[in-house]
Amino acid sequence: MRTLWLTGSGTEMQMARIRAIALISTLAIIGITLAVITLNRDTQAEAPVVESCPAGYVPVNNKLPDSESEVKINVYNATSTVDLARNVAADFTNRKFKVEKTGTDPKKQPDIVAQLRYGPKAVGAAQLLRAYFLNAVEEDGFNIKREDDTIDVIIGGEFKQLATPTEMRQAVAALGNPILPPGTCAQQP
Structure with a gap:
C-alpha cells in the first residue's frame, strides 16, 4: 500500500489562500484609488485648441464630399464638337x-482631356471630379480669389468618356486626400 505524505495541513493552505486574496484586493483598491485621483486632477478640461490659418493664408474646404449630389458644376465645351457640353452634363x-450651366468655353483646347476651374470652397469636390477623368486633368484651374463653391468643368478634345463607378472609386483611392494649393490651409470644422 502506498501512502501519500502531505507537506502542509489544511489550515496552512487555507491561510495561504486568504493572504493571496488579501494581496489581490489591496492591489485592486490601490489601482482604483490612483485612477480616481488621476481623473480628478486632470487639467485637460477643455477641448484642445485647433490651429488656425497663418496670416495671409486662405482656408479651403478640402473635405471629399459624401455624395456627388453635394457637388455643383458647370460644364463647358472647349472643342468644335457640337453638343459635347450638354452630353457630358447629362452623364x-x-x-x-448638380449641373448648373452648360455652354462653350471661348478658349479652344483640343490637346487636353479636361480642366477643372474652382476656388477655395471646392477643393475637395474638385478631387472627386478629378477621379471621373482618371486624373487626366490640367492642374492650373485653382483660383484663390474665386468665392463660389461651383466647379467649371472644361471638356477638351482628348475627352472620350467619364470613368465608370468602379474606375472612379479606384481613382479616388489612388488620388488620396486633396493637396492644399499654395497660400491655403485646411478649413476647420
Whole structure:
C-alpha cells in the first residue's frame, strides 16, 4: 500500500489562500484609488485648441464630399464638337451631380482631356471630379480669389468618356486626400 505524505495541513493552505486574496484586493483598491485621483486632477478640461490659418493664408474646404449630389458644376465645351457640353452634363446628371450651366468655353483646347476651374470652397469636390477623368486633368484651374463653391468643368478634345463607378472609386483611392494649393490651409470644422 502506498501512502501519500502531505507537506502542509489544511489550515496552512487555507491561510495561504486568504493572504493571496488579501494581496489581490489591496492591489485592486490601490489601482482604483490612483485612477480616481488621476481623473480628478486632470487639467485637460477643455477641448484642445485647433490651429488656425497663418496670416495671409486662405482656408479651403478640402473635405471629399459624401455624395456627388453635394457637388455643383458647370460644364463647358472647349472643342468644335457640337453638343459635347450638354452630353457630358447629362452623364454627370446621371451620376447625381448638380449641373448648373452648360455652354462653350471661348478658349479652344483640343490637346487636353479636361480642366477643372474652382476656388477655395471646392477643393475637395474638385478631387472627386478629378477621379471621373482618371486624373487626366490640367492642374492650373485653382483660383484663390474665386468665392463660389461651383466647379467649371472644361471638356477638351482628348475627352472620350467619364470613368465608370468602379474606375472612379479606384481613382479616388489612388488620388488620396486633396493637396492644399499654395497660400491655403485646411478649413476647420
